[in-house]
Amino acid sequence: MAATFFGEVVKAPCRAGTEDEEEEEGRRETPEDREVRRQLARKREVRLLRRQTKTSLEVSLLEKYPCSKFIIAIGNNAVAFLSSFVMNSGVWEEVGCAKLWNEWCRTTDTIHLSPTEAFCVFYHLKSSPSVFGSCPRKNMQITILTCRHVTDYKTSESTGCLPSPFLKALKTQNFRDPVCCSLLEQPNIVHDLPAAVLSYCQVWKIPAVLYLCYTDVMKLDLITVEAFKPILSSRSLKGLVKNVPQSTETLKKLMTTNEIQSNIYT
């Protein structure tokens, strides 16, 4: 359940089920229900394709473009950081995208995307093929960037006293490089997509690091995006970022474009 600004209580979408619902479902389920559920599951599959031609990718992305550094940004502020600072330096080529649908979100079909739209595009650095090794799993390192609301952060003081935005990190056992900020202390946890990626990496012994920015502004915000800046000195992003002042300018332009598009009446 979640409370909105206007005081109404709405049921927050959640894939987690309670056992009582399932007991009832199990009792009443007919073959037709099972078929509907199977079709829904098929519809929810994530498809990888080339955006321009809309053709599916025949082989897995990492087989076609084996890489040693894989960077994922989740959420509008993380994406804005990556677009302005990393992808603005050097030439990045789009190699594919993920199209998905589920009951609560679907990816858009537009070519020109702002960081606030739900989409997943894969890019690869054209100018530096040496960045990409030839063994997908062996030498690969994964960096994940995302944001969370500061009220999700548990501390013995009040969250109002915290100097937000601030950065925290979580790393897998095989990640040996130094991290750019302090590690996320217990009892704090991370869930959803960043947790799924990190869990996979932990289990399969892939070095991975998650940089989590706790902020009190969840929409696209300059201060939040700039909170990711300490990561620019990390080994994961070193060499990928060329011109920081230019990147800051790009970021400011991105903010202005986004502000014009959004207001509370639309």
Next chain:
Amino acid sequence: IDLIISTLNMSKIGYFYTDCLVPMVGNNPYATAEENSTELSINTEVYSLPSRKLVALQLRSIFIKYKSKPFCEKLLSWVKSSSFARVIVLSSSHSYHRNDLQLRSTPFRYLLTPSMQKSVQNKIKSLNWEEMEKSPCIPEINDSEFCIRIPGGGITKALYDESCSKEIQMAVLLKFVSEGDNIPDALGLVEYLNEWLQIIKPCSDEPTASALRWKIPSSWRLLFGSGLPPALF
């Protein structure tokens, strides 16, 4: 399970990696010092204590809709292929579903699969434990059949039923609990288990001292959120 892993200092030996539970990660929930606080933990982990021939599976998040049955199947298939001698499921049931008799008795119950009954029935009898009572399968109907129901028990009933049919030696130990601070319930349940397994030396004199014998993990801090803003007062 957290109390057992923490108190016995069990080592992590692996993961039960599935897509059936909501993904979650965090740093070592049993950390005692700076040095051991940075190991990443995921939602389903396996711990062991070879000296006691004990293995613990800890589930830290909830099931994704419609995935609890596949999870039970995967779990029991792993139990069978690993040749575990017996399985003990620690669980709970909604206390508001108790009938009058249950309201007046101990909140702890047990259940044994037929194959388990053969081996431990005498020991359980000597402990004077209460077996989980059968209740009407369909509560609204008067002459409905009686069966085992564990409302609020998650996959407990499914695991129990499957183990009965697969002849797995399984015991279910549960407590009737309410929503809220379940730390005392966890301590109660682990003491109940301890009566049987003697994980740590039982203390027969003061029941309140039991809480001190189990090591509360560092991850149990701030269960109800962060500190309060001073401006509130």
